[in-house]
Amino acid sequence: PAVKKLIAIGEKWKQKTTRGLPKQDTPNSGSKYILCQFPYPSGALHIGHLRVYVISDSLNRFYKQKGYNVIHPMGWDAFGLPAENAAIERSINPAIWTRDNIAKMKQQMQSMLANFDWDREITTCDPEYYKFTQWIFLKLFENGLAYRKEAEINWDPVDMTVLANEQVDAQGRSWRSGAIVEKKQLKQWFLGITKFAPKLKKHLNQLKDWPSNVKQMQKNWIGESVGAELVFKVADPKFENLIVFTTRPETLFAVQYVALALDHPIVQKYCEEMPDLKEFIQKSDQLPNDTKEGFQLPNIKAVNPLTKEEVPIFAAPYVVSSYGSAPSAVMGCPGHDNRDFEFWQTNCPGEHIKTCIAPFFDDASKVTEQERQRIIDTVPFTSTDGVLTKECGEHSGVLTAVARKSIMGMLNSEGLSKSVVRYKIRDWLISRQRYWGTPIPIIHCDNCGPVPVPESDLPVKLPELEGLDTKGNPLSTIDEFVNVACPSCGSPAKRETDTMDTFIDSSWYYFRFLDPKNTSKPFDREIASKNMPVDIYIGGVEHAILHLLYSRFIAKFLGSINAWSDPAGIFEPFKKLVTQGMVQGKTYVDPDSGKFLKPDELTFVNDSPDGNTVIIKSNGKVPVVSYEKMSKSKYNGADPNECILRHGPDATRAHILFQSPIADALNWDESKIVGIERWLQKVLHLTKNILSLEKDLAISKDYKTPTDLNDAEVKFHNDFQRFLKSITESFEVNLSLNTVISDYMKLTNILESALKKGEVRNEMIVQNLQKLVTVIYPAVPSISEEAAEMINSQMEWNQYRWPEVERTTESKFKKFQIVVNGRVKFMYTADKNFLKLGRDAVIETLMNLPEGRMYLMNKKIKKFVMKFNVISFLF
Ligand code: ANZ
Ligand code: ZN
Structure with a gap:
């Protein structure tokens, strides 16, 4: 029954709490943009969603209570395959399926009492939204950052569409369908994210409030390598020079071969005449990417630009083929690189391995002779710290970093080397051969080539379909959609039928939230500049690479065309990033x-x-x-709706926050929620009991903590302030929301024991009860409302305004020990400055006490000392 009451309270205050709180007027009110990643409208909130929204809603309410203008929007990332697949299964329009799901999920968000700015709601599959996704595409096109190119692409045979590199995992499987991805040559649309790679890398350093693991993942993905392009001439003048990219020019002395990517022109040329090579290449398609098989090209040698030594040339699948830059070639140093070492062992087993760098031991290093030898003998020696060996001529004995510079200097002057920075990141493939996505606003004309759809014709709307009957791209079969006049020359032309990767929709939605009703532009420049970047962005770590990288790219691009301004000049969209940990389910085996x-x-x-x-x-x-990641096959899922139905929204919210720090995994154990339920009941009881302390108990709106506190009150006051401070800092500084809940419990206990002991005056208890009810609002809003309602019936106060943390105080009084001839005779409580009255006044005051008359009167004082809390007489 007690739990039933908590559920009923949640229901009772649902309307009010989801609407939020009135604007608080405080002198220092700034603004805060608090954003949680918007969901895909699958139809049901899962427990991971619930965790994100509880975190962001608590922060939202806290900042509103502090008087900030908070932007806390919610919307729907609504394009994508699940809607399309559901439409195929059920023969309905994906738009209808999506709309129904949005309605369901909104209900669930209400049930958990989330307070979102629904007047900012956006849905990416609405033409009013994708009109501007198309606008952004056109701007990219205008700036040469959207282009179409024949490319070897990743084809998902299950979903029948192309995938971006980012959407294929290390095992070569699709991120969505799990199917092994196939390679195909197709003409596809790309976005030029690589042009932004240097800034995307560099500005990571300025994101001080991002988790370092996320920054590291982005860094790895961008893959900046500072190195050199070296020219290896081919001994046969029939062939062009080889350009090798290396980060380690100082290893030139130990180069033993050159390896070429399979798509290298020289390999291709050999292929024409050598069936074995052709077979080798076909076979290697089946091998893992890092296979160390190789094929030595006969009758050809490469010339080491530094030593002029001639080395063999291999075709090797481990050399990643080039995209855009010079054809890929690698100089192989088995003595200093693991991959090259394995390659050498596989293809030239037993042959000598050259080295040119030795470990450097300075005199201070306490390495034993034996250990030294062991390190020297270990091949490959891959450390970048070391010195060049005696075989390296003028560079012998020089530190690697120094040798690198001087070697490059020498080769530069001969035109054999060039400093370059390379990036692993590739341009973003955005074409999808599917229906449910933003149409790419391009018309293909035989005379004019790809022509952008004029801005005034946007949006290019998706034709409405009753249902979909096959996978693949139905757009290409709809004649009315495909056949159009060329906007440029008027002759018959064909509309592009690819739609965009849904990651584009979500790469700019945080701008649209700021100005969601704008019909002429994606967003107003002033509004965006004023509110960007997002102050706190909360979401799953699964978006550490794709979504965050694409958003950073698009934000920077929009900055580059002056769509918004950033005083910091870096155009980063998210100031602070919070990645919440996974919710794991209890799993039985x-x-x-x-x-x-x-x-x-x-x-x-x-x-x-x-x-x-x-x-x-x-x-x-x-x-x-x-505890493991929740999945259907492990039967360990938890349904947030059931939890809310069983325990009410407040207990569910507080339980989620309490179970673990927000960045850590949360092991979902519903049975532990009883502790939270007990606490919530205690808050309500306590409120009732405090309010019934005396008849007509009330304090005025501006009741101040009195100054004449007794010892118990001082302690009560100080304890209370300590936890208020901790709670405020947890919200504001360290986002330690689990300790917020335990601090709430401590405050509740402090009040409860003060009430029991009766040493604290009633007004103070009421004042601090008000504070408790106010500060629990972010996490448990309807319990806070319920308690506030009881208080409201007796007195006027502002239930939402976040309390200032007051200074701790000291007692005005002090207990003094009165010592006679070395023994404590009695205690006397007086103003703590009592001793400052001076010897005579102190003695006189004491003499006039009843105990004073008993112990001190009519004796001759031989010695009198007063210090700290001791007053000592020697008679
Ligand atoms: C010689 C060398 C010696 C290298 C040595 C490394 C260690 P990161 O730093 O990861 O960017 N490389 C260059 N292009 C390649 C390609 N297309 N496919 C495969 N490997 C390639 O790696 C840069 C290093 O990766 C380069 O430096 C090159 O090998 C190799 F002791 O050159 B190195
Ligand atoms: Zn034309």
Whole structure:
């Protein structure tokens, strides 16, 4: 019944809490843009969503209570394959499916009491939204950053569409369907993200409030290498020079071969005459990317630009083929590089391995002779710290970094070397051969080539379909859509039928939230410049690369065309990034069969001596319990709606926050929610009890903490302030929202014990009760409203305004020990400055006390000392 009450309270205050709170007037109110990643409208909120929204909603309410203008929007990332697949299954328009799901999910967001700015709501599949996604595409096109190119692409045979490199995992599988991705040659649209690679890399350093692991992942993805392009002439003048990219020019002395990518022109030329090579290349398609097989090209040698030594040339699948830049070639140093070492072992087993760098031991290094030898003998020696060996002529004995510079200097002057910075990141492939996405606003004309759709014709709307009957791209079969007049010359032309990767939709949505109703532009320049960057962006770490990188790219691009201004000049969209940890489900496994067990295959024995024991029904054994990523196949999912139905929204919210720090994994255990429920009930009881302390108990709106506090009050006041401070800092500084909940509990206990002991005056208890009710609002808004309603019936106050943290105080009084001839005779409580009255006044005051008359009167004082809290007489 007590829990029922919590559920009823959630229901009672749902309307009010989801609407939020009135604007608080405070002198220092700035603005805060708090954003959580908008969801894909799948139809059901999962527990991971719930966690993000509880975090962002708590922060939202906290800052509103502090008087900030908070922007806390919500919308729908609504294009994408699930809608399309559902439409195929059910023969309905994906728009309808999407709309229904949005309605359902909005309801669930209401049930968890989330307070979003619904007047800013956006849906990426609305023509009013994708009109501007298309506008951005046109701007990219105008600036040479959107182009079409024949390319070897990743084809997902299950979803029948192209994937970006970013969407293929290390095992070569699609991020969505899990299918092994195939390679195909197709003409595709790309966005020129590589042009922004230097800034995308450099500005990571300025994102001080981003988790370092996310920055590292972005860095790796961008893959900046500072190195050199070296020219290896081919001994046969029939062939062009080879351009090799290396980050280690100082290893030139140990080069033993050159390896070419399979698409290198020289390899291609050899292929024409050598069936074995052709076969080798076809075979290597089946091998993993890092295979160390090679094929030595006969009758050809490469000339080392430094030593002029001639080395063999191999075709090698491990050399990643080039995109855009010079054809890929690598100089192989088996003695100093792991990959080259393995390659050499595979293709030239037993042959000598050259080295040109030795470990450097300075006199201070305490390495034993034996250890030294071991390090020297270890091949490959891959450290970049070392000195060049005695075989390196004038460079012998020189530190690697120094040798690198001087070698490059020498080769530069001969035109054999050039300093370059290379990036691993590739241009972003955005074409998708699917229906449910933003149409690419381009018309192909035989005379004019690809022609942009004029801005005034935007949006290029998706034709409405009843249902979809096949996978693949239905757009190309709709004649009315495809056949159009060329906007430039008027002759018959064909509309582009590819749609855009949905990551484009979400790469600019945070701008649109700021100006969602603008019909002429994606967003107003002034509004965006004023509110960007997002102050706190909360989302899953699974977006550490794709979404965040694309958003940073588009924000920088929009900055480059002056669509917004950034005083910092870096055009970064997200100032602080919070990646919340995964919610993991309790997983039961049969110890014998290793099978995952469903809940109904288990018996839960609640009152067993060892607590919450679980037994497998079929064999009576104890299952192996662990926490793992929730998945249907492990039967370990938790449904947030059920939790809210069973415990009410406040307990659910507080439980989520309390169970673990926001960045850590959360092991979902619903049974632990009872502690939270008890606390919430205590808050309500306490409120009732405090309000019934005396008849007509009320304090005025501007009641101040009195100055004449007794010891108990001082302690009460100080403890209270300490936790208020901690809570405020947790929201504002360290986002330690789990400790916020434990601090709430401590405040509640402080009030409860003060009430029990009766040493603190009632007004003070009421004042601090008000503070408690106010500060729990971010996490448990409807419980806060319920308690506030009780208080409101007796007095006027502002239930939302965040309390200032007051200074801690000291007691005005002090207890003094009165010592006679070395023994404590009695205690006297007086103003703490009592001793400052001076010897005579102190003695006189004491003499006039009843105890003073008993112990001190009519004796001759031989010695009198007063210090700290001791007043000592020697008679
Ligand atoms: C010689 C060398 C010696 C290299 C040595 C490394 C260590 P990062 O730093 O990851 O960017 N490389 C260059 N182009 C390549 C390609 N297309 N496919 C495969 N490998 C390629 O790697 C740069 C290094 O990767 C380059 O430096 C080159 O090998 C290799 F002791 O050159 B190095
Ligand atoms: Zn034309």
